[in-house]
Amino acid sequence: MIRVLCLAAALVLAMAAPAAAHSVTAGADLRIAQTIAGAEVTVVVKGTTRVPGPLRIGVIAYQPVSGLPIGLEVRSVEDGHTVTGTVQAAANPQYTQLQVERTGPHELKLSAGNETAVIPFRVLVARGSAGDFLIYGGLFVAALLLVGGLLSGAPARPGRAMAMAAGAAAGVTVAAMVIVFESQIPAPPPEGAAPTPTTSTAGGRPYVQARMETLPARPEAGEEFTLRVDLIDGSTGRSVDDLTAHHEALAHVVVTSEDGRYFRHVHPLRTAPGHLEVRLTADRPGRYLAHAEIEREDSGGQLVAADFTVGGTAKASRKADTVSRSGQTGEPATPAGPTGTPRLQPAVPVAGRPTTIELGTPAGVRTWLGMTGHLLIRSQDGRFFGHVHEMGAPRSRVRFTFSFPEPGRYLAWVQYATADRIVTAPFTVNVTASEAQ
Numbered sequence: 001m002i003r004v005l006c007l008a009a010a011l012v013l014a015m016a017a018p019a020a021a022h023s024v025t026a027g028a029d030l031r032i033a034q035t036i037a038g039a040e041v042t043v044v045v046k047g048t049t050r051v052p053g054p055l056r057i058g059v060i061a062y063q064p065v066s067g068l069p070i071g072l073e074v075r076s077v078e079d080g081h082t083v084t085g086t087v088q089a090a091a092n093p094q095y096t097q098l099q100v101e102r103t104g105p106h107e108l109k110l111s112a113g114n115e116t117a118v119i120p121f122r123v124l125v126a127r128g129s130a131g132d133f134l135i136y137g138g139l140f141v142a143a144l145l146l147v148g149g150l151l152s153g154a155p156a157r158p159g160r161a162m163a164m165a166a167g168a169a170a171g172v173t174v175a176a177m178v179i180v181f182e183s184q185i186p187a188p189p190p191e192g193a194a195p196t197p198t199t200s201t202a203g204g205r206p207y208v209q210a211r212m213e214t215l216p217a218r219p220e221a222g223e224e225f226t227l228r229v230d231l232i233d234g235s236t237g238r239s240v241d242d243l244t245a246h247h248e249a250l251a252h253v254v255v256t257s258e259d260g261r262y263f264r265h266v267h268p269l270r271t272a273p274g275h276l277e278v279r280l281t282a283d284r285p286g287r288y289l290a291h292a293e294i295e296r297e298d299s300g301g302q303l304v305a306a307d308f309t310v311g312g313t314a315k316a317s318r319k320a321d322t323v324s325r326s327g328q329t330g331e332p333a334t335p336a337g338p339t340g341t342p343r344l345q346p347a348v349p350v351a352g353r354p355t356t357i358e359l360g361t362p363a364g365v366r367t368w369l370g371m372t373g374h375l376l377i378r379s380q381d382g383r384f385f386g387h388v389h390e391m392g393a394p395r396s397r398v399r400f401t402f403s404f405p406e407p408g409r410y411l412a413w414v415q416y417a418t419a420d421r422i423v424t425a426p427f428t429v430n431v432t433a434s435e436a437q
Helices: 002-015 130-151 158-184 319-326
Strands: 030-036 039-045 053-061 069-076 082-088 096-100 104-112 115-123 208-215 224-233 251-257 263-266 269-272 275-281 286-295 301-310 343-345 354-360 373-379 385-390 397-403 408-417 422-431
Touching: 030 104, 030 115, 030 269, 039 104, 053 069, 053 082, 069 096, 082 096, 115 269, 208 286, 208 301, 224 251, 224 286, 251 275, 251 373, 251 385, 263 275, 263 408, 263 422, 354 408, 373 397, 385 397, 397 408
Parallel strands: none
Antiparallel strands: 030 039, 039 053, 053 096, 069 082, 069 104, 104 115, 208 224, 224 275, 251 263, 251 286, 269 275, 286 301, 343 354, 354 397, 373 385, 373 408, 408 422
């Protein structure tokens, strides 16, 4: 009996290896933000529990979009099997159900207007754990011995009865010990998970080299243009196609004019491996700065930056049209209503010391990009860029803590989502070198 218990304990502890840091969870929803057809949306792919089986896809709109149909195409990378459908982007979307036939790598193609994006993802289905096998196996053995012993008249024979009881007790003990230690037993990789890499990535993947350009090369104020981001692996020269979703997007791109009066926080479309694109319209000529935040699998986050020039003459801002298309405006007027002006503590921040920034919000704030609020900060010269999150639950205000790296003038924008739009509150901050100043 003691030998059986020791064997069970050794088996449980042998299985209790720590889980990988970036483990894949079957059944979890995939959420990817996209700026498509002039709208800021989040694509939601619901987790599935079986294959063949249903895959539910919805598109959450974060601006008042009217009748924006988005074409869906799900293709298995392994066998090319393709299913199509259509979904309407809405604040509370209706999910379209498509049938998938197998687990593994897939591509979701989105089509809206004359824009297209291809999002890679995996269909994952949970496997039964070895712990479940031991639990049910131990209980089954115990029940089999007890029932078999009773039917064979074992209780009338002391020796056989003791052997039967010992075997049943061992089965129950194994099951009980596995239940106790089950939380320490890592779940097996789900069906459809990526193969375990044969080489170690403990040091992380190399950072990417990014090239940003506009099409046309010199956009004109008031005219739509495309901002393209090409990602290259510096160690191989190949296109980088292993971006991982962070804060519900494959990439976050912030474009600002040099004076800060133009601001866009967008999420470019993956048009091909290593290629991201987003369409924009600038309302004034001059120099613009673009900051892109990305993260590779098994690596850390990375910030890349570039600048470009817009020609022509300043165009009158069509605020209503801009809000309906993108949820953000080119003019930095302080929002009216309950938002007011951000409050800083201390009122004059000191470089290198924490500053608390608070902004009142109206009722009905909802999470966007997995967070209640976002604070984006750029130094006047554009050499520094920061992105901070409000991680608390939606309430009457958003609050951030940030340490400005050095003295000077900073441009900042607080963003949050309400029931029908994304609100952007711009402000400036003058940071001193010390409290004495």
